[in-house]
Amino acid sequence: MDLPIINFTSQSQISNDNRLNSIVEYPYLISLYLGKSHIDYMEQFLNETKTHLTRLTELIVDYDQLTVVTDNFTRDATRLNCANVKKERLELCLFSCCNVVMF
Template sequence: ISNLERLGLYLTISVNERFIDGNHFKENILNHMPLLNQFTFDIRSLMFINNQMNLPSNEDIQDTFTDFHYRKIISCVDYFVERKEGQCHIYSYPYSMVYYHDITNNFPGGLFKCVRQVSLYDEHPFEHDFFLRISQSFPFLDQLSLINHHAQNSKQFSKSMNNNQNLSIVKYSYLKILRIRQVHDDYIEEFLFHTKTYFENILLDVNYKALERVTENFTRDDTRINSAKINEIYLFGDVKYPRFLHDYFPFAKIH
């Protein structure tokens, strides 16, 4: 192993006291591989949090890579109070994986042409501008899943200003699968309003009652255009099949 010149390391790991950072790499890898000249990695470390003090910030993690000369290193640290978990995601950039999981509002941006699958999670709202950033950073995205139970703030502002027409439309040119089963109703609106989001021919995974509310019992004009672009729907929860459901999703196979 000491003669290794190239190394790729990709993992998700639970830790007890410290996130994986540059110091771990130096102590456990780099000091033992003097010939290493190419090191690519994508590591998410997860830590249970329960009133700990002095939890590291993103700046603390980034500082551990100050003398790391292989590639540009990106770090992103988040703490989730509701699920009592801390997350530290570190990776070498350019990014070569086909997936990028648990993106939060702290997403640092960049261009990820290899990524096809993205999941989003946060305990703070995702606003419309956030989805613009996601679509621009992942231009070839074909699978998107989202978990967020918190209402959008900007939606309330848009209502008061009556300015939905001034929003930039988020375009998902390659999206094929959209999973929004565990979300606040605002995010179903975010994707089904044609004034906010553009897609073609997708599979939709969604909670039935939430979909019923957002589409106003499958009569709402604002969500009708994008609903006609859905070719398959998986409905979850207490599902009913009113006779006009197929009229509202005319090209969808409904499960």
């Protein structure tokens, strides 16, 4: 199963109460496209305290956003969801709107 996420709107502009949300599981998701989405969505999907992606094998993301969310690939909370990734495509954003929000 593939899932493309295309949304430039921050999740904080939509809903800001994450304390009541349980962990979302996607047991059949194998391919995730986050290349044209707000950095909040990458945080949501790659953070194991928010989402479980047990079968994810393909990840398409913006490189700059990935380095922020993973804290230069050292953040433990993002390692489990990326553990099975065998194919990744890193995209460079050509539009300034993609790199507006930094944590």
